[in-house]
Amino acid sequence: MPWARRSWPVSRRRTRRRETPWPTGCWQHTAAAISLASSGPRSAALTRWRAKCCWRGIKDEPSGSRPPAPIPRSPRRSRSRFAKRPFLPLAAGGGCCIIGAVVKPSEARLPRWGGVAACDIPRIMHPGFFHPTVGKEVSMRQGKMSGLTVAVLALAAASGLAAADGKADERMRFDGHKLVEVDLPEYEQVKIFEDLIGDNTGTLPGQWDIWSHGAIGVGRVDLRVSPEQLDELLAAGLEVTVNVDDMQPWVDANYERPLASGSFYDDYHPLDEVFAYMQGLVDAYPTLAKIEDIGQSLEGRPMRTIRITGPGDPDAKPGFFFHGGQHAREWINVPVPMYVAEWLLTNYAGDPRAKELVDEVDWTILMVMNPDGYEYTWTTNRMWRKNRRNNGNGTFGVDLNRNWSYGWGGEGSSGNPESETYRGPSPFSEPETQVCRDFVRAHPNVAAYMDFHNYSQLIMWPWGYTRDFCPDQPEYNDLGTRMQAALRGVHGVNYAIGPVYTTIYPASGVSVDWNYGGNLDDRYIMAFTTELRPRSQQEGGFLLPADQILPTCEENLPTMLLIAEQILKPSIRIDLVSQTPAYVTPDEPVRVEAEVLARRGQPSGEVSLFYRVDDGNFNEINMTSQGGNEYAADIPGAACGETVSFYIRTTATDGTPFTDPPDAPNRTHGYRSAVVKEVYSNNFETDRGWVMENQGATSGDWERGVPVNDPNWAYDPVSDSDGSGQCYLTQNALGNTDVDDGATRVTSDLFDMSIGNVILSYDYYLFLTRPQDGTDAIIVEMSSNDNEGPWREIARHTTNGGLEWRNHSMTQAELEGRNIFIGDKMRIRFTAVDGQQQSIVEAGIDAMKVLSVGCGGGVACEDIKKFKAACRKNKLKVITVLTSNLHGGEKITVDVNGEPVELTIAGKKAKLLRKDQHGQFTVTLTQPQGCVEPKQVDCG
Secondary structure (H helix, E strand, O other), X not given: OXXXXXXXXXXXXXXXXXXXXXXXXXXXXHHHHHHHHHHOOOOHHHHHHHHHOEEOOOOOOOOOOOOOOOOOOOHHHOOOOOOOOOOOEOOOOOOEEOOOOOOOHHHHOOOOEOOEOHHHOHHHOOOOOEEOOOOEEOEEOOEEXXXXXXXXXXXXXXXXHHHHHHOHHHOOOOOOOEEEEEEEOOHXXXXXXXXXXXXXXXXXXXXXXXXXXXXXXXXXXXXEEOHHHHHHHHHOOOEEEEEEOOOHHHHHHHHOOOOOOOOHHHOOOOHHHHHHHHHHHHHHOOOOEEEEEEEEOOXXXXXXXXXXXXXXXXXXXXXXXXXXXOOOOOHHHOHHHHHHHHHHHHOOOOOHHHHHHHHHOEEEEEOOOOHHHHHHHHHOOOOOOOOOOEOOOOOEOOOHHHOOOOOOOOOOOEOOOOOOOEOOOOOOOOHHHHHHHHHHHHOOOEEEEEEEEEOOOEEEEOOOOOOOOOOOHHHHHHHHHHHHHHHHHHHOOOOEEEEHHHHOOOOOOOHHHHHHHOOXXXXXXXXXXXXXXXXXXXXXXXXXXXXXXXXXXXXXXXXXXXXXXXXXXXEEEEEEOOOOOOEEOOOOOEEEEEEEEEEEOOEEEEEEEEEEEOOOOOEEEEOEEXXXXXXXXXXXXXXXXXXXXXXXXXXXOOOOEEEEOOOOOOOOEEEEEOEEEEEEEEOOOOOOOOEEEEEEOOEOOEEEEOOOOOOOOOOOOOOOOOOOOOEEEEOOOOOOOOOEOEEEEEEOOOEOOOOOOEEEEEEEEEEEOOOOOOOOEEEEEEEOEOEOOOOEEEEEEOOOOOOOEEEEEEEHHHHHHOOOOOOOOEEEEEEEEEOOOOOOEEEEEEEEEEEEEEOOOOOOHHHEEEEEEEEEOOEEEEEEEEOOOOOOOOEEEEEEOOEEEEEEOEOOEEEEEEOOOOOXXXXXXXXXXXXXXXXXXXXX
């Protein structure tokens, strides 16, 4: 359910503790629970348990009274249908089976919640508890859950609850602390905020706890603040939105261990309970699962995995290694991998999909990668993120997800030990990342990897250290799109998808980059990271309410199954060694070279190139091996004006086809045979008379020059786009120089496009911090009538390109489609607009060109489509229409009553217009000659 923006509902009320007499049979030792779970529903142990530990119509009890009924659940803690009935009925005897007390309450002084005795431990009434009436498992929405885990929950509840309750007084409290967003609309606010927090970041009292871990810049920052820190932010003049007014009730709700619980996924669990539940799964399915400790943490805790696979050698199967708990405070990412493990095991016998994936995939699941930090969040500080490394300067912890070696030390990580993104003194300096690295290296069958985090609802893949796409972006994007759809299909919740760098923020030294990029020389590991619920800080952020655990688990299960199914398929990537140009010389063959890379499985060695001319049929050419993984073929030369489309195809040894582009032949590579002429070019090295006009902006006017690249202003381009040196930029000066509170315009000099068949091209730079609503932009307009206009918009750029230059080009047909008449009095203008008060707009223009694409070999008869001559109101009109626009700028000749007239082709047409004509006229096309019959025209 949605929560109020500035407050959190009061923690669920508790009933007053009562000294109600206990059923005399409740003192049974936990061994009886184990006996029951191990021997099944029909055993004699069940009969004994039923007689000794039942209520709601207690049978065979010589004394004692029934405890009061459990307190109704808070609406916000609504569960699955099983949680509404925490005690399953016993058919013949009435009442309910309650299992799990280790010692008498009087001996342990265990508390009682809602009138239910602590020994009752109804958490064990797990959705998979064996129903005593029919001896069958109770099924869950996603499948059956094992009744054999009952004993695990009994043990965990009896020991973990007492331990957790005893540590409550030792934990850090957050009374009055608030979850806020700080708005940093301009560079000045960024500097104020950075000066205010300094290096004093972290989760300890007095430190600034930043919840959004990208680089601090213009935009918004999520953080937790004490009342005193909130006063400091406001005193500094910063705009602050309070999303949660008091954080402590959220923390209390996370720690709550309600006994009236029906599933492991009804609340969060400390490390010992997690380990106990893993062991219970293994005990229940010993032929499919086993516990393996793959190493130890810094403080000596086991890094414990559950390995799941069916019959056969697991090392001969593709491996899927995934984990939660790399960041300690992100509790939701521990039950999600547990849920996947349990679903695989409990559905193996009855679900063909589960059986295939267990039999064919080697699953290794590390529930808690950072056990020291995770345990610390339970005993001391709920907000702890890093591991527990003593950095030697009074600070503790390394951010494990900045400690992997691939891209280590770059953008989005910190060398400051106090920082929450402290990367450590060197790559793989921490035992936890070393253990995971060594596991992957020791298991060459690992073909997929997942690292769960929260929050933001994102499915991501490499890269994190650079904005460039990784080489396997097409396969990642295809699978990511299917994962997104499958996840949305469970509860209707949307997760965005994309590479880490551009989807959430730059992050160097992260796990997905190493698992993918650090192993590319040896194998292809598909590496993902998912940011789980919630979407925002307003919904709890790291303190996701417990009633969101199960739906989060349910919706992420299908994504994991899709990854596993993907690595069972062969994968072969085809890359062009070099891209073909858009235009090639007529009649010359074009060489195509490609690299065929085996990602999973083996290629057959047969590689074909398919090409076609214009809309004809595809022709196949066998590509020849050039050694190694490279293949080559020559496409025959095409006549001027023809368009060639092509794609490459190969197969795996099992016959599975692969193409480049991946969706060929629906999409292809291609080029056009033509001669390209440069009609206009401006690299801005000289002043060509471009004119700047201020349109109300208080700063950021266009200037021509070499980019200053201010190291203290993160939004300027490093250089121009074409390497010549200069370009046009919005206020090319040091400091905060972006466009503010209005617009600025620059208009070009006059240029001629009348040659026809033209292409307009320019490079542009646009850094936007708030591109969401499209009001910040570069607006591009053209006039065909010098400065007189009308000016018509031909493009509007509204997306953030970061620090990259981008190219935009338009054909003559596209320009004409925007009502632009192509002539000899053309101008273009660029307007940079700041439409929001709290945003950055930095813009640039460079490499402006007009190209004419033609054949250059003269016009032949086959190029003539129509030849018309007419006279109306004493106006003689002669129009020659060509079959294509590839002869723009070339000449034809017509003869009017013996007078030769040379006409220039513009686009597809050459026109002659003469006014005040009288008499008879014979109009003949003489160059090219003999193509059409002469036209007889009467002008009266």
